[in-house]
């Protein structure tokens with residue numbers, strides 16, 4: 001059952017040169033107990049898509065159309081008060097840098113207790129008990145002691161666990177994990193990803209993982225959506241995606257990860273376009289080795305290329321599986 005559903009989301013920014021569109025008809029959904037990975041290079045729109053769900057957007061950002069539904073409720077039409085109740089409690093953000101969410105002036109315990117007081121309406125011993133349980137759940141040893149420590153006394157991995165504990169203490173139903181392991185070393189990365197997977201399975205939590213790391217996606221995600229220049233260019237169940245990638249951008253990304261290395265890693269030439277850059281047709285065409293004439297003129301529609309597998313590339317035209 002879908003807990004979070006984003007449909008045809010269009011978003012742009014008011015800039016000095018006018019309105020620049022950054023997201024184009026972005027659609028994805030995540031079910032309870034499922035991890036969806038939103039993948040792509042920096043600036044492709046994955047973080048902006050996730051932040052639209054939380055409506056934590058820069059001041060000059062405008063959502064021009066689309067529907068974002070959480071547990072059947074249209075978030076774009078919800079009153080601000082309802083949204084505040086959902087954000088941080090029902091839908092929680094695990095950021096890349098946990099220090100953006102932790103206040104260095106208060107102990108981690110004080111901050112966790114504050115979250116529990118606001119969202120769970122618990123006080124005193126009950127709140128303390130809930131905080132200790134949340135620390136236990138994220139495998140922070142000596143929970144009682146650790147709650148009295150300040151953020152600077154925690155390692156990077158421990159800070160990230162503390163943020164996850166805050167989400168668990170609120171019984172969050174959706175976790176948005178935005179590059180949650182980028183700032184951590186490899187061993188700790190694996191621990192945090194294993195923890196997220198454990199939470200997903202044991203609590204039936206839905207996880208939206210924002211990442212550029214396909215190796216991580218291969219190991220942990222259930223579904224994949226690849227973004228390029230503000231559009232989802234391919235989406236599929238993870239197993240299908242890694243066995244039968246379809247879009248040339250996805251294939252280029254896969255060829256650039258070490259697990260696929262045979263002789264040397266391939267790199268994707270060029271850079272993704274900025275939102276100000278106007279590119280006719282398929283926005284990937286200046287970098288695509290398979291570019292055809294039509295690609296420079298028309299935007300490729302989505303084609304069905306397998307079960308629940310969609311690819312927006314004209315190379316699929318011959319398959320006659322056009323979706324739209």
Ligand code: SF4
Pocket residue numbers: 247248249282283284285288289290291292295300312313314315
């Ligand atoms: Fe390449 Fe054309 Fe497919 Fe775009 S539509 S990815 S340019 S082949």
